[in-house]
Amino acid sequence: METVTTWSPGDYLTDQAETNRPRFALVILNQPIADVEGFTRLWNNASLRVCADGGANHLYGIEIDHDIPIPDCITGDLDSLQSKVGNYYRALGVSIVPDHSQYATDFTKSLNWILKQEQLHDSSKQGTASDDDEDDDANIQKENLYGVPWAGQPGAPSWIEHAPLDIIAYGAMGGRVDQTFHAIDQLFQASHRLNGENERGGDEASQHTSSSNTTERKLMLMSEESVTFLLEKGKNIIDTPLRLFGKTCGLIPVAGASVITTKGLEWDLYETETRFGGMVSTSNHLLQDRVEVVTTEPLLFTMEMRKAR
Numbered sequence: 001m002e003t004v005t006t007w008s009p010g011d012y013l014t015d016q017a018e019t020n021r022p023r024f025a026l027v028i029l030n031q032p033i034a035d036v037e038g039f040t041r042l043w044n045n046a047s048l049r050v051c052a053d054g055g056a057n058h059l060y061g062i063e064i065d066h067d068i069p070i071p072d073c074i075t076g077d078l079d080s081l082q083s084k085v086g087n088y089y090r091a092l093g094v095s096i097v098p099d100h101s102q103y104a105t106d107f108t109k110s111l112n113w114i115l116k117q118e119q120l121h122d123s124s125k126q127g128t129a130s131d132d133d134e135d136d137d138a139n140i141q142k143e144n145l146y147g148v149p150w151a152g153q154p155g156a157p158s159w160i161e162h163a164p165l166d167i168i169a170y171g172a173m174g175g176r177v178d179q180t181f182h183a184i185d186q187l188f189q190a191s192h193r194l195n196g197e198n199e200r201g202g203d204e205a206s207q208h209t210s211s212s213n214t215t216e217r218k219l220m221l222m223s224e225e226s227v228t229f230l231l232e233k234g235k236n237i238i239d240t241p242l243r244l245f246g247k248t249c250g251l252i253p254v255a256g257a258s259v260i261t262t263k264g265l266e267w268d269l270y271e272t273e274t275r276f277g278g279m280v281s282t283s284n285h286l287l288q289d290r291v292e293v294v295t296t297e298p299l300l301f302t303m304e305m306r307k308a309r
């Protein structure tokens, strides 16, 4: 069975009025934001907005001049959050959720917070079926734990009906190298941690079909420079509208050697092995608005954002 995964990163960037845009959560990391317009479009489009610790400082910098939505949450060890920024958002009612674990980064803690919101909603759906005092207690406890008044309560925001949300992390690439590799590791982790270990792969029955489309939640890393995600084993169809993306792209074998076939690139490959120390396709070019990549192992795909000028 061939698995087909479709990727449409441009959909997150389209205007809010446009329909069919996937609902997504946006995590802002602690990196400078040069392309304020591009970031603001993404921030406005997001359904759930989380600041990873010092990410809030950059948001605050933008909010001074722009009318943008406040975050739903600021989380992390909060060692980078400036006190004036924390006080500002606290006064506006933003949940500030400290997590001092020394075994998870602020990026991971932000993903955990998103997962918790979704899980709380799931349990609240089960809870509403039996409307007893025990459930009320559970909801109060959840509110105390996660600092979100609506968590687990009736009247939760509408995005939650679209959960699990896709997740975009903004600002993960191009800073500290260990943080960059950590972000790539999050892409690997995402395939099981954010989607549930058991939902992947074909079951016995689906082995008999020739192809299946995966509808798992996506995690993508975006910045003003690039968008990056981990292609899955099998066939990947990537929407690459050239009005939104620059032509330069790369296919990086971060999971080890892979045999790949591509369609739609200037230097297409046909059943070619890619591995570090062997052939790695960087500085390749998109030729069209849709690219296909078949890969035997997960493969990092990255492409440029289109520059305003």
Ligand SMILES: Nc1ncnc2c1ncn2[C@@H]1O[C@H](COP(=O)(O)OP(=O)(O)OP(=O)(O)O)[C@@H](O)[C@H]1O
Pocket: 028, 029, 030, 031, 052, 053, 054, 055, 076, 077, 078, 079, 080, 081, 104, 105, 106, 107, 108, 171, 172, 173, 174, 175, 176, 177, 179, 180
């Ligand atoms: N220099 C950097 N390069 C790339 N990503 C970064 C960098 N600094 C921070 N980040 C991202 O932003 C998140 C929040 O950063 P924060 O302000 O807490 O810095 P930190 O204390 O160094 O991060 P952490 O506590 O997560 O190790 C980090 O978890 C990381 O994903």
Ligand SMILES: Cc1ncc(C[n+]2csc(CCO)c2C)c(N)n1
Pocket: 077, 101, 102, 103, 104, 105, 106
């Ligand atoms: C094997 C191993 N390597 C590094 C760390 C350190 N660490 C990882 S995430 C984190 C929190 C950063 O805010 C810290 C300190 C660890 N715990 N275990």
